[in-house]
Amino acid sequence: MDPAIEPDFQDETGGFTLIELLVCIAILSVLAFGASLALPRGSAAADRDMALFQRQYTVLRQRAITRQVTAGLAVDASGMRQARRQLNDQQQPNWQLSPQQLRWQGQVVFAGLGRLASRAADRPQIQFLADGRSSAFVIRFSQRGGGRQASCRSDGWTGLTCSRS
Numbered sequence: 001m002d003p004a005i006e007p008d009f010q011d012e013t014g015g016f017t018l019i020e021l022l023v024c025i026a027i028l029s030v031l032a033f034g035a036s037l038a039l040p041r042g043s044a045a046a047d048r049d050m051a052l053f054q055r056q057y058t059v060l061r062q063r064a065i066t067r068q069v070t071a072g073l074a075v076d077a078s079g080m081r082q083a084r085r086q087l088n089d090q091q092q093p094n095w096q097l098s099p100q101q102l103r104w105q106g107q108v109v110f111a112g113l114g115r116l117a118s119r120a121a122d123r124p125q126i127q128f129l130a131d132g133r134s135s136a137f138v139i140r141f142s143q144r145g146g147g148r149q150a151s152c153r154s155d156g157w158t159g160l161t162c163s164r165s
Helices: 020-039 045-067
Strands: 071-075 079-087 093-097 107-113 126-128 135-140 149-154 160-163
Touching: 045 071, 045 079, 045 126, 045 135, 045 149, 045 160
Parallel strands: none
Antiparallel strands: 071 079, 071 126, 079 093, 107 135, 135 149, 149 160
């Protein structure tokens, strides 16, 4: 073969050297580490639990008003479940709890207040009436082992008020 026609592969550098690749990987690693430090950490368990409770409270209250039914929310130390009120054959109210429990990530303490607050085992602690009223209560959310705290309360008439401390 004629050397003038064939390309000379020994004179061209068509790629990166190993050192250049290592330098690029090191720079990208430092940038990724810096970006991960700049991102906020996951929110506290108390904040996540409070946000979950607020969503459930709002959904069930709206459902009770729009469908003109009585709805409920059963709250305990491990989580909460939605509840539906139905009348049995004797026209007595019977509560059906959802099989799906939404679990708390932190510690939760619930205190029912007023006459709609249920202490019976067969009724949900929070009841939502078709006219917009609900049970009066205070619920406190905290980290396991201390730390950040949050709380929500309702007087039964004005809706839900939440705060962080």
